Amino acid sequence: MHRSFTPPRQVKIGDAAAFAGTTPRAIRHYHEIGLMPEPERGADGRRRYGYDDMIRLLWIRKMADVGISLDDMRAAYDEAGSIEETLDRLDEALAAQEAVIQRQRAAARRLREAGSPLGLLSAVVTDRFRDLPPGAVRQSDLDALLVTERLFGSLGAVVQASSVIVLATHPELRAAEDRLDAAEAALDDTVDPDDPRVEELAEQRCAHMKAVEQAIEAAGLDEVEEKLYELDEAAPKEDEGQMTALEGIGKMPSDFSPARTRCMELAAERYGRSLSGDD
Structure with a gap:
């Protein structure tokens, strides 16, 4: 006896979900x-979905696969917006996603070429270390570049990279840097900011900064900085909604003592005066 198959007139939500x-x-x-109207419910109080409900659900899934947002789908069904407006927004969203993917792929290439964590910095920063042997840049220098890039952008890190390169290629300057770092670290919370040692170390730090700057100029690294700045000025600017440097400094914790902070301030003031010719 031949038995014909009769499709159900309505299905429960689990079957509807599985089919769609x-x-x-x-x-x-x-x-x-409000993207789908509430369907009628059966005697058991559960939703039941008919042919029209399933058709709408299938179209929703198709639109979702294309990338149309739920809000745009709802507007389309309510006739509150045209399909052209929806497609324009979709095109913009896809272009933004494509740009993100391109940046991520470029970052992955940098990681493969430069290694981690150097390859995680901006390309313009990472490229400055291309000619240095592996391991020439210390982790502490990379940490400092990471913070600088966050506070002052990639060009701020580009400038600092010159100092890092000089320290990596001039053993005598690296040794002087290490001595100063150790002496400044000794300015703990027991040292008064007005202690004479603070003034002496600030003077030494300023002299060291001048020596590093001279080495940067001798190596022509300052010319590289100028070229990068020119390229940046010519490039289109994007507002990424980033915080200002001042806002960032206020949010970045520091374990420096008042005496060490004062030493840094004095050194920066002296170095600034030397650049302006007032010292």
Whole structure:
């Protein structure tokens, strides 16, 4: 005896989700935001979905696969917006996603070529260390570049990179840097900011900064900085909504004592005066 198969007139939410390739939770969300009307319920109080409901659910899934947002789908069904407006927004969103993917792929290439963590810095910073042997840049220098890049952008890190390169290629300057770092670290919370040692170390730090700057100029690294600045000025600017350097400094914790902070301030003041010819 031949038995014919008769499709159900209505199905439960689990069957509807399985057929459409989605989840019951997603369908409930469509109901909550008004994207799908509430279907009638059976005697057991559960939702039942008919042919028209399934057609709408399938179109929702197709639009989601294309990348159309739920809000745009709802507007399309409510006739509150044209499909052209929706497609324009979709095109902009996809272009933004494509740009993100391109940046991520470029970062992955830098990581492969430069290694981690150097390759995690901006390309313009990473490229400055291309000619240095592996391991020439200390982790502490990379940490400092990371903070500088966050506070002052990639060009700020580009300038600092010149100092890092000089320290990596001039053993005598690296040794002087290490001595000063150790002496400044000794300015702990027991040292008064007005202690004479603070003034002496600030003077030494200023002289060291001048020596590093001379080495930068002798190596022509300052010319590289100028070229990079020119390229940056010619490049289109994007507002990424980043915080200002002052805001960032106020949010970045520091374990420096008042005496060490004062030493840094004095050294910066003296170095600034020397650059302006007032010292």
